[in-house]
Amino acid sequence: MSESSYTLPPLEWVRAFEATARLGSFTAAAQETGLTQPAVSQRIANLEKHLGAQLFIRQPRTIALTVEGETWLPHVQRALSGLSDSSEMLFASGRSRLTLSASQSVIAMWLAPRMSQLCDATNAEFSIQSYTLGGQEATTDNTVQIRYGADDWSHDYQIPLFKEQLAPVGAPHLVAAGWEQLPRIGCTGPRPDWDHYAARFGIPLTPIPQIRMDTMNGAVAAARAGQGVALASLPLCASELTDGSLVQLGGDIYDHNETYWLVATRSAIGRRQWQALCDVLTAP
Structure with a gap:
């Protein structure tokens, strides 16, 4: 290896290599970097000469990475990612407007009480979009999203909002013993419902819910109004439990392995604003 290989190569040569390796084409790398195809090819040739190693196997219609x-x-990609993140954290002002998509329940019970904090922490305006039941798939676009599921997201940024715990809740006058026989309020959605809870803790499957809501917010509102007992997300209805408008019935809590996740791509939000968003939305 030549003596010059111990000095760092120019960043533009390294970026040309990373883009070409990731995209599998000099032409595609040129389009992404705003260069011509010959310019990308020349930068990689200069890099190979500088390192004293061949990085690509060039064939008439395709290219492939060498072992080197x-x-x-992966070392290059980690280094470039770290450089990008640190530059953004220290110097970028962030987006002036952020779009956040969530279920109606999360918007009403988790986001709304924190909106002023979100605006102050991120120094941004927010456009809040709700999705309907069945539209909860997490897309990789320019929207920050809150979706229910496990830790299998493909997004650049992802963090759970809280540990999901489910328990029966109702109006204070329903605290009396024997709540299991009170009317139950069902809730359609991704989380476990009454049949799962009954199987877990050995309570009767009846009475079958005569009221079924399509949002957790609706189920909790019905329970608060004294219409029956809802199997509620304890973190989502924490404020109602604190102010006494709802009480937990019984001592059994269903710990669920899925929960709400805050997810986003790098195109949707920068590192600094993402961290500010997480600090607000993951706080109890």
Whole structure:
């Protein structure tokens, strides 16, 4: 290896290598970086000469990474990602407007009480979009999203809002013993319902809910109005439990392995604003 290989190569050569390796094409890398295809090819040739190693196997219609190129690529990507993140954290002002998509329940019970904090922490205006039941798939677009599920998201940024716990709740006058026989309020959605709770803790499957809501917010509102007992997300209805408009009935809590996740791509939000968003939305 030549003596010059111990000095860092120019960043533009490294960026040309990373884009070409990731996209699998000099032409695609040129389009992404705003260069011509010959310019990208020349920068990679200069990089290979500087390193004293061949990074690509060039064939008439395709290119492929050599063993050296494949080995170096993840190190390059981590370094560029770290440089991008640190630059953004220290110097970027962030987006002036952020779009956040969530269920109606999360908007009403988790976001609304925190909106002023979100605006202050991120220094941004927010456009809040609700999705309907069945439209909860998490997309990789320019929207910050809150979705229910496990830790299997494909997004650049992801963090759970809270640990999901479910328990029966009702109006204070329903605290009396024997709540299991009171009317039950069902809730359609991704989380466990009364049949799961009954199987877990050995309570009767009856009475079958005569009222079924399509949102947790609706189920909790019905329970608060004294219409029956709802199997509620304790973190989501924490304020009602604190102010006494709802009480937990019984001592059994269903710990669920899924919960609401805050997810986003790098195109939707920057690192600094993401961290500010997380600090507000994951606080109890």
